[in-house]
Amino acid sequence: MRRRFRWGGLVFTVKAKLFLLCLFGALLIAVVGAATVWQGYSLVRAHLGAQALEAARGSLFVLAGGTVLAAFLLMAAGYFVARGISGAAGQLAGTIERVAAGDLTVAVPVRSRDEIGRVAEACRVLQQALRDVIGLLRERLGKMARSAGEISASTQQISGGAQQQAGEVQVVARTTQDVAAAIQQVAEKARTAAEAAEATRATAQKGVEVLNQTTRGIAQMNQKMAAVGKEADRVGEILNVINDIAEQTNLLALNAAIEAARVGEQGRGFAVVADQIRKLAERSTRSSKEIAELVAHIREGITDAMHAARHNVELTRQINQFIREIGEVVQNAAASARGIVQAAEAGAAGSSQVAQAVESIAAVAQQTAASTENAAAAAQELAVIADEVVKEVARFKVG
Secondary structure (H helix, E strand, C coil): CCCEEEECCEEEEHHHHHHHHHHHHHHHHHHHHHHHHHHHHHHHHHHCCHHHHHHHHHHHHHHHHHHHHHHHHHHHHHHHHHHHHHHHHHHHHHHHHHHHCCECCCCCCCCCCCHHHHHHHHHHHHHHHHHHHHHHHHHHHHHHHHHHHHHHHHHHHHHHHHHHHHHHHHHHHHHHHHHHHHHHHHHHHHHHHHHHHHHHHHHHHHHHHHHHHHHHHHHHHHHHHHHHHHHHHHHHHHHHHHHHHHHHHHHHHHHHHHHHHHHCHHHHHHHHHHHHHHHHHHHHHHHHHHHHHHHHHHHHHHHHHHHHHHHHHHHHHHHHHHHHHHHHHHHHHHHHHHHHHHHHHHHHHHHHHHHHHHHHHHHHHHHHHHHHHHHHHHHHHHHHHHHHHHHHHCCCECC
């Protein structure tokens, strides 16, 4: 391909310009030679004769022929020089046009060390530099496009996570407020429980006093029953004496009846009296036995009652101890309830502060979500720009 130049409305190549230059030089030589020959011919014709004019005319023809030959040789040399310069320049121009079109793989021909060769060498160095820059730029832009895409995806995920976090923080804020209200209710209930525990402790104290009185009453009843038992023992002893007397009376009545039967008719009245005494002794014996049985039952009842009283005393003592322990537990529970009230009030205050802090965090999270959305949009725009630049750079062939 040949490089073309415009002169006015005409377009000339380098080869045409050089050829025209040589043609102009040849014409100039021809004109100068023709003028010289014509001037010489005129001078010779004016001063010489016909014979000398004929000889001079031959010399002038030789001079004119030499001038024409010199002009022709100049034109031929100019043609070949123009052809060589035009070929190298055209090939270099075609290579530069291909490089300008984006083909950096074309070889730049360097065939001489003249100015065109130096220009070709400079173009080759420039082409290699462009190839390295375009290759590095393509690699870096590809990485930048991938990184921008990853940043865009990551920022979109972060934006979604920030929005979700903002919603969750708002839920936490509402939950914290609910917890603060619940803690306040717990404090109220703990205060009520402390008051109830204090009332229970007072009631338990009264119960201890009542049980102490009951224990003393049972102890007194046990003493009285022990005294009754002793009296029952004395009654038993008396019944034993009465039983012995009845047996002796019965024995005496039996002896009197035997003696009355021996006397006969005279002792019949005495026998009747002895029989009545015997019956009375038998009745006394039966009565004493019945009384002894009753006393034995009473003694057993008293013994059982005393055992029951001792058992009741022990139970009362255990109940008293249990109520005392309950009183201590209730007192500790009341103290714990008061501590719970204080802790709950402090927790309610802390929960209120936490709720305020969580609301502040929610506001920051919303701002973060908005900023992240802006960053995602910027990263996406950067990815689009990087893709466009990669497409533009892809027009260049580097290998």
